[in-house]
Amino acid sequence: MFNNAYIFADSNGIIKSGRGESLLFFIFVLILFTLSYLLKIKHLPTRKLSGIEAIEEAIGRSTEMGSPILYVAGLKPVPAVSAIAGINVLGKIAEVAANYGTPIISPHNNSITMISAREEIKSGFLRAGNPELINSSKIFYITDSQFPYAASINSLTNEVKPGAIFYMGTFYAESLILTEHGQSTGAIQIAGTDSVAQIPFFITSCDYLLMGEELFTASAYIKKDLNSLKGVLMQDIAKIGIILYIIIRLLSKNL
Amino acid sequence: MSILREKGMGIINIIVILLMLSVLSFVFKDNHFFKFTERLLVGVSAGYGFLIIFNAGFIKKIWIPLFYSTGTNNFFQVMNIILPCLLGLLFFTSFSKKYGFLAKYPLAFLLGTGAGVEIGPRIETSIMRQINSSVVDFSNLSLFEIFNYIIILIAIVTTMYYFLFIVRGNKKRENFIANIGIFFMMIGFGASFGYTIMGRLSLLIEVVDMFRERIFSIFGLL
Amino acid sequence: MKELIALLIVLIGGVIMTLQYFLNIPVLDLIYKNVLDWSIVISTFALLLAIRSLLARQFQDLKFKKVKSIFPLTTIISFFTVVILGLIFGIGEKTPVDFIYQNIQVPLQATVFSLLAFYISSAAYRAFRAKNFSSTVLLISGSIVIIGRIPLGDFIAKITTLHINGSVISLIDFPAWTKWILNVPNVGIKRAFIFGITLGIISTSLKVIFGIERGWLK
Amino acid sequence: MKIKKEVIYFLLLLVIILPLIFGISFKIKPTEPVINFFQEINSLKKGSFIVVTISFDPSTKAELLPMLDALTYHLFKNDIIPVYMNPLNANVTNLGYLSIKKIARKMKKKENSDYYYLGFVPGDKSALQDMGEDFYSVYKKTFDGKDLENFNIFKNIQKISDFSLLIDLADGNSTLDLLTYINTKYGVPMASGVTAVMASEYYPYLNSGQLLGLLGGLRGAAEYETLLDMSAKARRGMSAQTFAHILIFILIIIGNYEYFKGKRHGNN
Numbered sequence: 001m002f003n004n005a006y007i008f009a010d011s012n013g014i015i016k017s018g019r020g021e022s023l024l025f026f027i028f029v030l031i032l033f034t035l036s037y038l039l040k041i042k043h044l045p046t047r048k049l050s051g052i053e054a055i056e057e058a059i060g061r062s063t064e065m066g067s068p069i070l071y072v073a074g075l076k077p078v079p080a081v082s083a084i085a086g087i088n089v090l091g092k093i094a095e096v097a098a099n100y101g102t103p104i105i106s107p108h109n110n111s112i113t114m115i116s117a118r119e120e121i122k123s124g125f126l127r128a129g130n131p132e133l134i135n136s137s138k139i140f141y142i143t144d145s146q147f148p149y150a151a152s153i154n155s156l157t158n159e160v161k162p163g164a165i166f167y168m169g170t171f172y173a174e175s176l177i178l179t180e181h182g183q184s185t186g187a188i189q190i191a192g193t194d195s196v197a198q199i200p201f202f203i204t205s206c207d208y209l210l211m212g213e214e215l216f217t218a219s220a221y222i223k224k225d226l227n228s229l230k231g232v233l234m235q236d237i238a239k240i241g242i243i244l245y246i247i248i249r250l251l252s253k254n255l
Numbered sequence: 256m257s258i259l260r261e262k263g264m265g266i267i268n269i270i271v272i273l274l275m276l277s278v279l280s281f282v283f284k285d286n287h288f289f290k291f292t293e294r295l296l297v298g299v300s301a302g303y304g305f306l307i308i309f310n311a312g313f314i315k316k317i318w319i320p321l322f323y324s325t326g327t328n329n330f331f332q333v334m335n336i337i338l339p340c341l342l343g344l345l346f347f348t349s350f351s352k353k354y355g356f357l358a359k360y361p362l363a364f365l366l367g368t369g370a371g372v373e374i375g376p377r378i379e380t381s382i383m384r385q386i387n388s389s390v391v392d393f394s395n396l397s398l399f400e401i402f403n404y405i406i407i408l409i410a411i412v413t414t415m416y417y418f419l420f421i422v423r424g425n426k427k428r429e430n431f432i433a434n435i436g437i438f439f440m441m442i443g444f445g446a447s448f449g450y451t452i453m454g455r456l457s458l459l460i461e462v463v464d465m466f467r468e469r470i471f472s473i474f475g476l477l
Numbered sequence: 478m479k480e481l482i483a484l485l486i487v488l489i490g491g492v493i494m495t496l497q498y499f500l501n502i503p504v505l506d507l508i509y510k511n512v513l514d515w516s517i518v519i520s521t522f523a524l525l526l527a528i529r530s531l532l533a534r535q536f537q538d539l540k541f542k543k544v545k546s547i548f549p550l551t552t553i554i555s556f557f558t559v560v561i562l563g564l565i566f567g568i569g570e571k572t573p574v575d576f577i578y579q580n581i582q583v584p585l586q587a588t589v590f591s592l593l594a595f596y597i598s599s600a601a602y603r604a605f606r607a608k609n610f611s612s613t614v615l616l617i618s619g620s621i622v623i624i625g626r627i628p629l630g631d632f633i634a635k636i637t638t639l640h641i642n643g644s645v646i647s648l649i650d651f652p653a654w655t656k657w658i659l660n661v662p663n664v665g666i667k668r669a670f671i672f673g674i675t676l677g678i679i680s681t682s683l684k685v686i687f688g689i690e691r692g693w694l695k
Numbered sequence: 696m697k698i699k700k701e702v703i704y705f706l707l708l709l710v711i712i713l714p715l716i717f718g719i720s721f722k723i724k725p726t727e728p729v730i731n732f733f734q735e736i737n738s739l740k741k742g743s744f745i746v747v748t749i750s751f752d753p754s755t756k757a758e759l760l761p762m763l764d765a766l767t768y769h770l771f772k773n774d775i776i777p778v779y780m781n782p783l784n785a786n787v788t789n790l791g792y793l794s795i796k797k798i799a800r801k802m803k804k805k806e807n808s809d810y811y812y813l814g815f816v817p818g819d820k821s822a823l824q825d826m827g828e829d830f831y832s833v834y835k836k837t838f839d840g841k842d843l844e845n846f847n848i849f850k851n852i853q854k855i856s857d858f859s860l861l862i863d864l865a866d867g868n869s870t871l872d873l874l875t876y877i878n879t880k881y882g883v884p885m886a887s888g889v890t891a892v893m894a895s896e897y898y899p900y901l902n903s904g905q906l907l908g909l910l911g912g913l914r915g916a917a918e919y920e921t922l923l924d925m926s927a928k929a930r931r932g933m934s935a936q937t938f939a940h941i942l943i944f945i946l947i948i949i950g951n952y953e954y955f956k957g958k959r960h961g962n963n
Contacts, residue, residue: 013501014500014501014502015499015500015501016498016499016500016501019375019379019498019499021383022375022378022379022382022383022498022499023499025378025382025383026374026375026378026495026499026679029676029679029683030683033680033683044421045421045424045425046420046421046425047419047420047421047423047424047425047426048425076868078365078366078369079365079366079368079369079370079372079516080369080373081369081370081373081678081681081682082678084366084369084370084681084685085677085681087692087693088681088690088692091692091693092692108527110527111520111523111524111526111527112362112365112520112523114523114526114527114530115346115349115358115362115523115526115527116362116366116693118349119349119358119359119362119693120692120693122695123692123693123694123695124692126695127695136349136530137530137533137534137537139530140530140531140533140534141527141528141530141531142297142301142531143297143300143301143304143531144300144301144304144308145300145301145303145304145582145586146586146752146754147296147585147586147589147590147754148293148296148297148299148300148301148582148585148586148589150589151278151281151293151296151297151589152293152294152296152297154281154285154293155285155289155290155293158285172866172867172892173455173590173593173755173866173892176455176593176596176597176600177589177592177593177596180596180599180600194674194677194678196447196667196670196674196896197447197451197892197893197895197896199444199447200444200445200447200448200451200615200619201448201451201600203444203615204448204600204603204604204605205600205604212418212670212673212674212677213418213670213673213674213676213677214418215677216674216677216678216680216681217420217677219690219692221420227689228684228689228690229421231680231681231683231684231689232420232421232680233421234680235420235673235676235677235680236419236420236421236422237422238676239415239418239419239672239673239676240419240422242382242386242415242672243411243412243415245386246386246389246390246408246411249386249390250389250390250391250408253390253391253392254392254393254394267580271580271581271584274581274584274585275584275585275588278585278588278589278592279588279591279592281592282592282595282596282700282704283701283704290548291547291548291551292585294548294549294551294552294555295551295552295555295581295585296581296582296585296586296589297531297552298551298552298553298554298555298556298558298559299555299556299559299577299578299581299582300582300586301528301531301552301556302555302556302557302558302559302560302563303559303563303568303574303577303578303582305524305528305556305560306559306560306563306564306568306574307568308520308521308524309521309524310568311517312517312518312520312521312524313521316514316517316518316521317518317521335511335514336518338515339514339515339516339518339519340518340522342515342519343518343519343520343521343522343523344522346519346522346523346526347522347526349526356479359483359693359694360482360483360486361519361522361523362693363483363484363486363487363490363694364486364487364490364515364519365516365519366487366685366693367486367487367488367489367490367491367494367685367686368490368491368493368494368512368516369516370487370491370494370681370682370683370685370686371490371491371492371493371494371495371497371682371686372494372498372509372512372820373678373682374494374495374498374678374679374682374683375495375497375498375499376498376875376876376879377675377678377679377875378675378679379498379875379879380871380874380875380879380905381671381672381674381675382671382672382675382676384879384903384905385668385671385672385899385903387903388899388902388903388904388905389668403657403660403661406661406662406665407661407662407664407665407668408665409665410661410662410664410665410666410668410669411665411666411668411669411672412669414665414666414669414670414673415669415672415673418669418673436669437611438611438614439662439665439666440666441611441612441614441615441618442614442615442618442658442662442663442666443618443662443663443665443666443667443895444615444618444619445614445615445616445617445618445619445620445621445622445658446618446619446622446655446658446659446662446663446895447663447892447895448605448615448619448622449618449619449620449621449622449623449625449626449655450622450626450659450891450892450894450895450911450912451597451891451892452597452601452623452940452943453626453891453912453913453914453936453940454758454890454891454892454912454913455593455594455597455892456594456597456711456935456936456939456940457757457758457891457912457913457932457936458587458590458591458593458594458754458755458757459591459594459595459707459708459711459939460711460715460757460913460932460935460936461587461591461756461757462587462588462591463711463712463715464715464757465584465587465588467715469584509824510821510824510825513819513820513821513824514821517819570789582753583753586752586753586754587753587754587756587757589754590754590755594707594711594939595703595704595707597943598703598704598707598939598942598943598946599700599703599704601943601946601947601950602698602703602946602947602949602950603950605947605950605951606950606951606954607951607954607955608954616947616951619947620944620947623940623943623944623947624940624944626914626940627914627933627936627937627940627941628721628722628723628724628933628937629937629940629941631724652724652726656726656727659895659898660898660902663895663898664898664899664902667895667896667898667899668899671899
């Protein structure tokens, strides 16, 4: 059914059999990545992402209301890349929140994710020059189990009445339980997820959504950090590369 | 579930039914019964999760290899267990102001290796295979299949175009191609939503079934 | 210096793990296998920290709010009951922990999950509205699938079937439309998402490995 | 006028409970991915070994247990030897064991010769990797603690690629993991049964031929039951499902009617 044009088929060679094509693609991406950092790019124009612009606004509103913000990590734990991306966003959120002096509450369902979140928030508060806000007991673990975790967040939301709730990472079925309830409390909800199956639910009950790959670019976007944006440039060009590659392969096969 | 019929299960079934009802009551309003059940559930599942990981991590990967296995007798094999333990212990330095930085090392290990592990397999499964199946031979397809194929291709290209971050520049409005992408995305999300409703409803069916089982067994009908 | 060591750990770990997938070097495979084991061991220690934070929060609640102390107390007691029973009797079949698991965790977890059925029905009523062009598209495609997946859809297709010049055409064929939506536009956008997400993952991974994204490091 | 959410919830309970009480059951027309799945099993030789990974949580057993039951029945009927295991989900140790045993008793199949149940093993992806080289480095014993080397499986299976098919029953991403680490790497053909939520996610892999067949949610299980000419849990559940879908469809229509009525009033 699928047609494998593997270039290196020899299993005794240095390249594992059947993986030559992937390696070529990886090298292509790596070259793009290196180039984007070697070239002296001064400015990168970026498409508007309303979800990102809303982050600061949501934190601001939360501050006005005098309520904390809630950060909910996805179910896939660090070191899965979606969780790392979410934690990167958390670092930026922490920086903004520290400027406003708003506390962050963050329940977790995995020990490693919890520890990474603590380090990231600590660093964010330090960067913003507001280390006295650091309070590790507000970043805590609940349980690894999906639904006890979801139920617990729901009752936490009622307890602390956050002004803004962020959901970043890979989510499964618990997404609608969390967001429907969060919406009923009146908090601004901003979600970022790479789980395509859950996107419709986030659309129906969140105020803003970063869908799919937008989660991975979010941390670069928030502060328009040129260094991180260069990686995003690589993504763009690789995407165009994939489209062109499909079209060329298609034409060569049918002409 | 034959276990439900065992002696002394009557009272337990009643308790379980009450607990389940208290969870369901949450859809109407948050209440103390729900809070109690939620806290109970968290305690039980955290305890169970702890036991599972204690068993899989500590007993099977540390205790047995170190003290009961004949396979681990040379220096390398012992270090292979001791080193990650030391790395893990470094997490506890995070309570100290002076040595707190050491806690970043195990994290660095997990982040680095975790990031590296995902790259290769992801490229293979989610890019190369998907590209290969996006390239088809038109000669043995019917007209309708070719039409469908072209729609798939348009959906791929326009959706990917919508997601371009930098190449599209900082224009305020979505343009025509991106709008086509949005159109296809909405069809796809609608399909996901419609499909999912089914799954969510079957959960309630299962719970209704659980109630039936427990209630029947109280009255000895099962 | 302190930061440099951490960055080196990330870099070396990342590079080895990446190359392992592509290159046929036995040492790398051996390292890969051990790294996965190491991760499990390291996570075991991290869990202790996590459990500590869970209990610390419960004990904190215990002190301040005397009336509501029953809630944190519930978690503390149930946690220690399960752990102690598990350490004494094990966690296999027919142990006390298994009994608790079957009678508390399984039914309650399923009940929490089933809240979704309620939420999804009220979400359908409240949020599934034709506010603009794109939400109309979402609404139509969702409704087609909702009907197309149940026997009613087959029934409607059957009664609207016409026989014209020997060819069979069904006017309102929700199942067929559902199939088309799932196999054509759905496949297209999911594939685009897969490409985009994978590139996002690769780019984030590379940024982590090369130390460009290092918020966690300060 | 707005419908109160309590009314919606009550109606929902009603349409789900009533069909279950009255035991209404519909015929379900099978769709292509399910037919492919069915035929894939039928094309297996008698006595061939296949892996069934049980990677779902108790919380989704509503959708996946009926699949497991129907699949087990089908495999036993065709004299295929399933090896049930659970390498990816630590949350469950013995899920499905009881219901497999029950079916086996009915069809006079013997454990550890006509089927094997191996249970959970820690190690996640590294366990998958190890199985590719030596199956018994991961699983030495069956779930009830008997040594695998005493049984027939030991003569026929050395590594994971010796199995003729891998079927994953899953509620999360495990199918993708197995596609990556077993199907792509060791070339074991693969089919999947997943929850309805995840099903649309896997269509690209079905379309590309990486997955040979797909059962999606309760409907998939009901279609499978129809193909097997049996009426069990899934088909009974489908009747409740049908009425609930109709209720939701009506709710959507009412919601939109109110929205447009409100909009007209707002304009005036």
